[in-house]
Amino acid sequence: GAVVSQHPSRVICKSGTSVKIECRSLDFQATTMFWYRQFPKKSLMLMATSNEGSKATYEQGVEKDKFLINHASLTLSTLTVTSAHPEDSSFYICSASPGAGYGYTFGSGTRLTVV
Amino acid sequence: KQEVTQIPAALSVPEGENLVLNCSFTDSAIYNLQWFRQDPGKGLTSLLLIQSSQREQTSGRLNASLDKSSGRSTLYIAASQPGDSATYLCAVYSEKLVFGKGTKLTVNP
Numbered sequence: 001g002a003v004v005s006q007h008p009s010r011v012i013c014k015s016g017t018s019v020k021i022e023c024r025s026l027d028f029q030a031t032t033m034f035w036y037r038q039f040p041k042k043s044l045m046l047m048a049t050s051n052e053g054s055k056a057t058y059e060q061g062v063e064k065d066k067f068l069i070n071h072a073s074l075t076l077s078t079l080t081v082t083s084a085h086p087e088d089s090s091f092y093i094c095s096a097s098p099g100a101g102y103g104y105t106f107g108s109g110t111r112l113t114v115v
Numbered sequence: 116k117q118e119v120t121q122i123p124a125a126l127s128v129p130e131g132e133n134l135v136l137n138c139s140f141t142d143s144a145i146y147n148l149q150w151f152r153q154d155p156g157k158g159l160t161s162l163l164l165i166q167s168s169q170r171e172q173t174s175g176r177l178n179a180s181l182d183k184s185s186g187r188s189t190l191y192i193a194a195s196q197p198g199d200s201a202t203y204l205c206a207v208y209s210e211k212l213v214f215g216k217g218t219k220l221t222v223n224p
Contacts (some may be wrong), residue, residue: 034212042216095159102164108158109158
């Protein structure tokens with residue numbers, strides 16, 4: 001089945017530093033990947049759609065300069081949280097789909113803690 | 116704007132019970148509906164995918180139904196086990212994947 005690998009699973013960083021999260025589709029190619037953020041006891045909120053070879057599409061209210069997305073290949077998308085602050089602490093999850101009709105597969109998530 | 120609601124928000128049952136989780140959505144123009152399971156601090160595991168043209172899907176002890184015209188889906192879990200304890204999320208896909216807030220299920224031994 002479709003597998004999406006996300007790394008790292010946990011990261012603790014100091015305020016003001018940047019953190020990169022990787023999302024890889026292991027057994028399929030994904031022209032589009034999605035990045036979500038999940039607050040405690042809340043639903044997943046779509047942050048942005050990552051498009052291979054072009055700019056990401058950000059949801060309303062998401063700062064594109066703070067959350068940099070790069071989708072340089074058909075199997076890899078990265079999310080970089082720039083100049084992280086404690087309020088950026090959250091659970092970030094990526095997803096992708098092998099194609100129409102296959103549904104979505106999610107990575108294992110990244111717990112970011114900014115201290 | 117698509118909105119997805121899941122009822123109940125939390126459910127606690129004794130082991131062995133059959134149970135039903137409910138999901139409703141406001142816009143019936145969807146391509147598919149997907150049920151996921153999320154364990155604490157973990158990512159999402161896909162349980163069942165129902166295409167808009169389908170009415171139900173089954174996998175083991177799980178059965179999901181879809182009534183697109185009324186904007187409803189149910190996830191039926193038969194003979195529940197403690198290992199079924201998790202948060203169950205319903206998501207519908209039209210222009211993008213929209214999630215409900217989930218139902219936190221606890222199955223007590």
